[in-house]
Amino acid sequence: MRYGLLAVLIGVAMLGGCSEGVLDPKGPIAAADRQILLNSLGIMLAIVIPVILATLGVAFWFRESNTRARYRPNFAYSGRLEMLVWSIPAMTVFLVGGVAWVGSHDVSPRKPIVSSVKPLRIQVASLDWKWLFIYPDLGVASVNRLTIPVGTPISLELTSSGVMNSFFVPQLGSQIYTMAGMVTRLHLQADQPGTYRGFSAQFSGEGFADMHFDADAVTSEKFTQWLDGVRSAGPELNAKSYSDLVKPSTAVAPFTYRSVEPGLFDKITVSEMQSDDAMCRRYPTSMRAEQ
Incomplete structure (x- = not known):
């Protein structure tokens, strides 16, 4: 009884860490990612558990005190045993690989989410x-701070001002890398209002620990109110303000810009607006000299 209660308490403690993560999805992409994990886990457990039980059974049967066990010191080969030993791992690879292949294509980062609602481009x-x-x-x-309306597909275009990073909101879906000079794409959607933790999943230097943000999923009415509030206050995001923003800094409190210079993201993508510090860390001195 005590051991059973202890096992339950340990299980509850372990599952307590599953909230606000990939096992607590709040959108269709995250839910599909979790299903891939659970399917893969089920297939592997269907193989691992019998192997563990068989190992314990063999150890118990061939114990020294069991006189019914046959001692065969000259045993060398068994075709049926070899077939069994190799077929199980091969079947595991095929099944897990198939689940991952099909599931990954269904939630491809570039694949738009099917919806009657027009996607919001960010x-x-x-x-x-x-x-x-x-x-x-x-x-x-x-x-x-990323503010999005609930039930609306979000079409993300991502790049980096310097070193490679990784964009990840576990409760909304897949992570994807951001790289200077190129654009990656990701489609997400939040089905429930809430604040979800987002962060960089790629170590990127001294301030990496503070490189996180909140993804606020709000109703359409609240999103409109947020948008009206942003447009009525705050600075303008242009080449000059961006040059100040791109300078390395840590633990930056969230803030907004009331307007954005057209084409600014394209200039960031083609590396026209990177800081000297970012360029120095991206290209070693010897490489810059050659250029």
């Missing part, structure tokens, strides 16, 4: 050490 730039979110169709931007 451009994301990873800076040192903060996140810049530009809403090109709405003409506003924010730093270290």
Whole structure:
């Protein structure tokens, strides 16, 4: 009884860490990612558990005190045993690989989410050490806070101002890398209102620990109110203000820009607006001299 209670308490303690993570999805992409994990886990457990039981059974049967066990010191080969030993791992690889292959294509980062609602386009730039979110169709931007309407597909275009980073909101879906000079794409959606933790999953230097943000999923009415509030206050995001923003800084409190210079994200992508510090860390001195 005591051991059973102890096992339950340990299980509850372990599952307590599953909230606000990949096992607590709040959107269709995250739910599909969790299903891939659970399917893979089920397939592996279907193999691992019988193997563990068989190992314990063999050890118990061939114990020294069991006189019924046959001692065969000259045993060398068994075709049936070899077939069994190799077929199980091969079957595991095929099944897990098949689940991962099919599931990964279903939730491909570039694949738009099927919905009757028009997607909201957001451009994301990873800076040192903060996140810049530009809403090109709405003409506003924010730093270290992503605000999105519930039930609306989000079409993300991501790049980096310097070193490679990784954009990840576990409760909304897959993570994807941001790299200077190129654009990666990711589609997400939040089905429930709430604040979800986002962060960089790629070590990127001294301020990496503070490179996180909140993804606020709100109702359409609250999103409109947020948008009106942003447009009525705050600075303008242009080449000059971006040059100040891109300078390395840590633990930056979230703030917004009331307007955004058209084409700014494209200039960031083609490395026209990177800070000298970012360029120095991206290209060693010897490489810059050659250029």
